[in-house]
Amino acid sequence: ALTIGVADVPSISNFTDFEAFVREPDVRLVRLTDAIAQPLDALIFPGTKNTAQALKFVRTRGLDQVAWRVLAGGGTVIGICGGYQLMGKRVLDPHGVESSEPELEGLELLDVVTSFAREKVTVGVTGFHRDSGCSIEGYEVHMGDTCVGYGVEPLLMVRTAGDSTFRTEGAVSPDGRILGTYVHGLFDASAFRRRLLNQMRAARGWAPLDSNPAPSCDQQLDDLADFVAQHVDLKSIDAIIEQGIPKSGS
Template identity: 35%
Template sequence: MKSLMIQGAGSNVGKSMLVAGLCRAAKRRGLKVAPFKPQNMSNNAAVTADGGEIGRAQALQALACGLEPMVDMNPILLKPETDVGAQVVVQGKRLTTTKARDYAALKPQLMGAVLESFERLKASHDLVIVEGAGSPAEVNLRAGDIANMGFARAANVPVVLAGDIDRGGVIAQIIGTQAVLDPDDAAMISGFLINKFRGDVSLFDDGYRLIEARTGWRGFGTLPWFRQAHLLPAEDALDLGSGRTSGGTVIACLALSRIANFDDLDPLAAEPGVDLVMVTPGQPIPCEAKLVIVPGSKSTRGDLSFLRDQGWDIDLQAHVRRGGHVLGICGGYQMLGRSVADPDGIEGAPGTTPGLGLLDVETVMTPDKRLTRTRATHAPTGLDVEGYEIHIGKTEGADRARPFARIDGQPEGAISANGRVTGSYLHGMFSADAFRAAFLQGLGIAASGQSHAAGVEATLEALAEHMEAHLDVEGLLALAR
């Protein structure tokens, strides 16, 4: 019934990866360990076995622990729908949609759910490793905080502060954090560590000692850059790069403004015969792309407008005329149809938006969200596909007569008459190795035959070993109380 919290001296310092590595290190010691993040903001969600949703990072951390994801591992999930508003998910279920300025009023009632979930995890595990959100240095957000020091003090959890040296200024990050914190908050911090160092670590010895001297905090080590990090699912859409070029076949994915569940792309990115290219705003879709993926979105109609603003609708039409293939997943599937209607204003103002017209289907948004893990049979090949559904809306139309898959004998998704445009609500389809190989071969791409799950497992083991080699992991775990 012990716990330890990793907070960051800034956003994107690598907290999620550090917690995953510590979870695996604790598991290797025979401990029954679980991850926990009080509040997460991400459109990259995972579906739990009991039909809830949590941040994808906590699902990866659960895997590092050898556990099934549970809603208690991330009791509050904020899913941005606009620049100023987000859907609030509490213990796996949607509570409301609120604007950022109004969210503070919700926090007092949300702390109860946070502590309830945390206590349940503590009661059933030897150790709970907690991930903070953003940074405690954002003291303007301290009132009512449930994600960093507000949680740490309410639950009496010791904190280790992580700094990111790759972006520079790590000395100021850590010393400055102590300087702005309330003394009682600062007293919760038991030490610090440095993440993402490139080069000769000894060159930072003087800086490391300076941080120790100025803060009085214990240092737990400097972690060199983990080169296999890209093989683990990214949590934040900002982590999606433009892709790599290795002479493989180009598969392009549109970087929508509200892109969601983009870990769908990870198994494709790991294929040596594929160059996965993220098409960022202002860029045209590459002419050489064999396949264009229109990914999931937290705001289907909003991202349809965004897509048109980039001229990607014109590019997609030209791509199909040239004989190219298109795959729409979830919100992307909805966009490929003739229209998306939202009569009740579930995702925004009520109304109907014309779709791209590449599939003969229409979508109507409905209040009920479908949250389920799914086992399906790919209709064209008969291969098994496992994944999950996380969407609102019902899609119908003539192209549904040619389904992408069948679930319990019922059609799922749609394929165009020419066979080049496909839509499906099934996230995670490419994690199925046999299906992925057959899908790529259908595009004329030689598949590697590698196991995606085995690759993620091997990377988690390598991460734990990397942290054991460079950090005082025993000391970190001994802090837990």
């Protein structure tokens, strides 16, 4: 099976971005809190509610080196929302939206620069993958605006409801193995998801899968439960349930 690592950065904003991969019969998701020697076919930097904090976490735990090692081995690195922002060259925060530092050096995986703004963008989008034409849909929720440099191409063409024209979105490296996007729910698009997974399979010398026999509902629930259990402090939740949530002011 393909092994996809998910960086367990602080304050992950959306676990549903990974559910589509859990449903795939040829994929195994693993949680990464530290640098590991285990070979990975892909690494995902997920969305986070604080990009500056996540960036420091990634460097402290050596997950930036994991990303470069994945790429050196022919794998793929993906950033979603805040994960996309931290993969760029710089993160600018002149208004102190997320950090007291006006500028942070990114991981330099993509030729993009993000500037934080005070107003949050919240929109639903539809569109297509520029290279393949695969249809996609999802939504954006973010504080920053990301400028794409000459070293990358836009990943998607998207538009919001009521718009007649498409705009470029995200970024992808020339070889197609480093992707960044603001679109949550992108991987729910089965054709695009399968294309990406087949790209990973090709790097392994494996034949593509044209269609995936869907695993049973029970198997999907078991896989999802395992993944959630890795990311959630279930003991603390049990303690809260047993003791009750204290009332404010008590």
